[in-house]
Amino acid sequence: MPLLRRLYWWIAAPVYFLFELRLLLVVSPVFEDADGPMPSLFWGKAVYPTAQQYAEHHLKYNAEFLLPYCLVALLVTLIGCGLALSASHSKQAKALHHFLAVLVTTLTLLLTFACISDVGTYSHLWNGPRFFSADMHALVALSFITFIPALLSGFLVVGRSSLDVF
Numbered sequence: 001m002p003l004l005r006r007l008y009w010w011i012a013a014p015v016y017f018l019f020e021l022r023l024l025l026v027v028s029p030v031f032e033d034a035d036g037p038m039p040s041l042f043w044g045k046a047v048y049p050t051a052q053q054y055a056e057h058h059l060k061y062n063a064e065f066l067l068p069y070c071l072v073a074l075l076v077t078l079i080g081c082g083l084a085l086s087a088s089h090s091k092q093a094k095a096l097h098h099f100l101a102v103l104v105t106t107l108t109l110l111l112t113f114a115c116i117s118d119v120g121t122y123s124h125l126w127n128g129p130r131f132f133s134a135d136m137h138a139l140v141a142l143s144f145i146t147f148i149p150a151l152l153s154g155f156l157v158v159g160r161s162s163l164d165v166f
Helices: 002-027 051-056 058-089 095-122 136-165
Strands: 030-033 036-039
Touching: 002 058, 002 136, 036 051, 036 058, 051 058, 058 095, 058 136, 095 136
Parallel strands: none
Antiparallel strands: 030 036
C-alpha cells in the first residue's frame, strides 16, 4: 500500500489524460463526409483537406487534428489533477468536503476557460469552437467535457484519501 500511495498521482494523471482525450474525441469528433475530414475542435485556422489529400497524407492530417485535442486534454488534466492533488494534501476536512470542493472548483475553472475561448472567438482574436452558443451540440459537448472531468477530480481525491486510511 505505501508503494501505491507514492505512485498514485503518477498512475492517476496519465489515466486522467487518456480518459479526457478519449472523451474529447467522442464528444467532439473529427467528422468525415465526401469532401474529406473536418475537425470540430480547433483553435486558429482549421485544416480541411479534401478526401484525396487525406487519403494520401492521412498520418499528417491525423496528427494535425489530434494536437488541439491533446492540448485541451492536457489543460483539463493539469487543472483536475492539480486541484485534486492540492486538496488531498489537506488533512483538515473530510473526504466529502474535499470531493465537493474539488468538483466545484474544477467545474468553475473549466467553464471559465470555455468562456475565455468563446470571448476570443467572438472577438475575432482567434478561430475556435464556440462552447456557449444556441447550438445544442455545443452545450452538450460543454457539459460532457467539464462536468465529467470535475467528477473524476473529486473521485481522485476520495481515492487518494482512502489510501491513507489503510
